[in-house]
Amino acid sequence: MYRSYMIFSNSQVCVTSDQFALEMLGKPWVDRACSHEFVDCWGLVVMYFRRVHGINIHHDESYSSGLSFATCYLSEVSFWRPEPAAVSGGIFVSFTGSIPTHVGLVYPAGKILHARQNSAVRFDRIRTLERLSTRVEWFTYAGDKHSEGSGPS
Template sequence: MIGVPWANRACSFENVDCWGLVVLYYRHALGIELHQTPDYEAGADFFTCYQGDVVFWRQVDKPVDGGIFVGYRGAQPAHVGLVLNRQALHSRGENGSVRMDSLLVIQRAFTKVEFFEYGVN
């Protein structure tokens, strides 16, 4: 997936946005269909989509392999990616692509980073 171009609301092996990458990983690597609100496919802004879907995730104190990170710009969630082998696999915004970065790079790029694992207790 490294190098696959970013495209808004894309969830395929040809183009993918940050949430689409998470969906593809869970679907094809873990065999799990993530719950998604209709807001994503309807083109709602990231914050609206986040509010609808975060209830299906459990926040954890530290990165969990196979979990996700959520990066904030100010007080608003703005980006999501996967945590794999203590690295961040994510699809960068416009003119970007899927890439692997250290979690430290992610933590420096955002005002706040939170970590989640799928499922609620």
């Protein structure tokens, strides 16, 4: 498997989760973007882990090459640990039918932060996400290597 890492625009490490949300709220959604000016749903997750945790999360070239989110999901899911429920600081993956279509961040108090397609970064309630999705899966980052703790491979 080819492994690469996203290039970050103006990245600075060590902001709080709340500071990150304030920086990103209202930033426009742009497909395949990962910067302080605009992001897509996966770019927001990548920026969060870089800015809040100082981690360059695993990134496969399928994302940058424009393949579907479902294809990207299949190449990345093994780096994430499945959780039985939402975990603050973790991520969600929502499905339409059996296809993964969206990803975002889990925040406290039943909220999610996500970059909505053709819209902008915003907060929504987990309940709203669950109503609009066929299924939602919850994950925490397991590290940049395949391991037993990182979920299915």
